Amino acid sequence: MRYLLRRLQRLAIVLVTVTFATFLLVNVLPGDVAYQMTGIISSEEEVQGIREDLGLDRPLLVRYADWAAGIAVGDWGQSFLSKEDVWDQLTDRFPVSLELMLMAQFMALLLAVPMGMISAYRPGSRADRIIGAVAFGSVSMPSFMTAILLIYFFALGLGWFPATGYEPISNGLGANLSRMFLPALSLALVEWTVLMRTLRVEMIGVLQENYIALARAKGMSDARILWAHALRPSSFSMITILGLQVARLMGGAIIIEQIFGIPGVGRLLIHAVNTRDFIVIQGCVTFFAIAFVMANFLVDVAYAWLDPRVRQGRSHG
Template sequence: MQGKAASAPHQEAVTRHRTPVMPAALRRFGRRLLHLLAVLVIVSIATFLMLELLPGNLAGSFLHENASAAEVAAIETELGLDKPLAERFLAWAGSALRGNLGQSPVSGESISAAIAERLPVTLQLLLYAQLLSLVIALPLGIIAGYREGSTLDRVISGGALGSLAMPHFVWGILLILLLSIWLDWLPATGYVPFLESPLGNLTSLFLPALTLAMVEAPVYLRLLRSDIASTLQEDYIIVARAKGLSDRQILLRHALRPSSFTLITLMGINIGNLIGGSVIVESLFALPGVGRFLVEGVIRRDFFTVQGVVLVIAVTFVLVNLMVDLAYNLLDPRLSHDSTH
């Protein structure tokens, strides 16, 4: 009886300790989700006001220079530009929530359909670029961090700094000259859908993805190198070495995971840089992606298309950061135990 009585408070204490774990994680996720929704609202307002800040008459930009006032007024009525600003925003936001971004006044095509057709190309390009960046950065960052201060570390860090200093279009031109023109290994332009030919898809996107990766990988490499070097100074690493664990076991089992938290966060933030780079790379390699579509919209002065593309890019960036936040919680369970006070 005394044993049962003694165990009851213990069980109650364990229950009190375990109960808040999941609600705390859910509350943290809820706060993060509300924050991101607020960001989306602000971004949507800023995107809509983007057209209002353009100099001159927006309706007149779709007509010839000598258009009459009656022609401008007719275009304003057709595009709804004669309505109050708040009414136009609510109508546009409501349509956007239903997946309708309107029609291009220049080409007459549905903006949503055009973006949906090109979005898979850009998403594949960004995915391949991230994978190539990690393939380059992980081994070199681990080696440089493990050999901190050595000649090898200085060579790797110096090479990463030099690669980072070169813009995307320079890397693109150099890779086209080397791998496409001189060696004739890969095509310089064109795109093959994945469902049509998986190998052809990888081949057509390898050069553009490598171009992006050559600028992004050095950022990951330098960060991972610094975190690995710092982690290897921790007490539990010294204990692991004292137990006779090999360098490989220490690096991969004990040092890599805690050193990767900052890297994962940076990968989410770096999506913005990848999207910006894709605008240049898609134009350079003639890829039918969203980045090239954005450039074409600017050239044609198709501002409604530009507005829709900017909104989609912003929403994609916010959603990717939400997924990175979830991945961070999975990798570091301690965040689920944080107090919400």
């Protein structure tokens, strides 16, 4: 319990730091939202009135404290431009972004686990070298370039998948998955390589342990040894990487949602930046920060569950 409480304290510090840094950066950007709301030909008195109504004339720390207090009680504010509640916009779009990131992570694991096991089983073999070369090429290409190539070949060229757009699950699972496959694959083809390399390194060490040699002496098949005895102790570092990849996935999803026209939180953030909608920008970044903090906390819980020695060792450290 002490281990988890310490992790929560550290993650809370991260959350406060990220939100304050975002609040500060947003408020030092050039331009004035009051002019956007009143128009270019508006008088200085009208602009000043808008600033007072929105509280933009108050000190920065006071505004941040009021905004953070509102977040704590569930009041995320309203968009300056559309007057919609930020929380309602986020909750409407979050399931779309969550589906994209979960699909991408699942695809990445689907590639990384078998490829990592094959590479670790015979390091230096032809299969290991081929997988390493493919992984190097995959990680060298950013997700937006991968997305463009996937659209060109599989959407425009072969016509197997739609190029853009989104279909909710309520309109049919098949239609939904066909729209989300290419966006998720664009993210997965970048993320799987880190997982694969991490699993490969860990499993090479595990396969040299005495209990693996004993399992082989008993006549166990290679597949059973890899899946039943070597995979779990080799997964600790990979699970940690999964938590760190949440931030990368969220960053990649912002661009991918824009390319494929997916109405997620990332696309909402891009629109808010373009229109200088400060409250929506802060809400989106806070939402992403909370998601990152929660994902890392769940990784810590899973890590401690898989290896109780980690929990006991850290709780007394």
